[in-house]
Amino acid sequence: MRRTQLQLSQELLAEKAGMSQSYYSEVERGARPLPTLTHHKLMALADALEWSLADMQEQTGIDLGAPRAERLATAEPTPVYILQQLAHPNAKPEGLNLTPNQGKHPANWRQTVMEGNEMEPRIRDGESIYFDTDKTTPEKGVYVIVHKGRVHVRRYSQLPTGPAWTADNPAYALNFIPATDDVQVLGRVYRVVGIRDDKSLLN
Known part of the structure; x- marks a missing residue:
């Protein structure tokens, strides 16, 4: 889990994302699905997790309306x-x-x-x-x-x-x-x- 990788408690991560701990807990448990969050909340959560919105979409496998990051190829x-x-x-x-x-x-x-x-x-x-x-x-x-x-x-x-x-x-x-x-x-x-x-x- 990204939060544990960053060694953050739910309370601290919620504070960084500008949301209550109970609200974030619902998001983490899946009780409040990511696609139901406003774009502003999604971006704030991604920033708190030190991800771009595209990173969060890729890591969760959930379509959040963000283009995927990729490297230049041929x-x-x-x-x-x-x-x-x-x-x-x-x-x-x-x-x-x-x-x-x-x-x-x-x-x-x-x-x-x-x-x-x-x-x-x-x-x-x-x-x-x-x-x-x-x-x-x-x-x-x-x-x-x-x-x-x-x-x-x-x-x-x-x-x-x-x-x-x-x-x-x-x-x-x-x-x-x-x-x-x-x-x-x-x-x-x-x-x-x-x-x-x-x-x-x-x-």
Whole structure:
């Protein structure tokens, strides 16, 4: 168990995760399944366990809506699009890049580069994003969307006010986009690659 590996009591781990000891105990016993936790609580728990959300998903085997971490493998050329140009139906790639070839790519996929800090710390400015253009029906996960002529990378979330496109960066918590018909979904992000401490992160 990760908590015991870190030599932490339930009480101390709960404190680090910003939750009560009884609440954490329910999570640890499975009485409160991980997928029922809010994204904020999942991230806080992962941080307390010294994991990324992708690490926790991989270690528990439970789908938490986080891309899996992987290392760069052999590569193949793939077209790269400028993020904001994806708002145009006839957008043309700006060039070719070497794409990680580990695992199977979807039949209809695109590569672009993250712009801005809306999705930090999980997806950072300048990191490569791969998304599946066949996956345009919103469900749990991160998507590339177009809203009012601007392209965003956002998480599909259920808020008290209804479904919305939210940013992982707390600074943008109030800048959510309601999931209405005026939002065009370009595809679901299935891989994000960025070099941090010699690691390829977040798919």
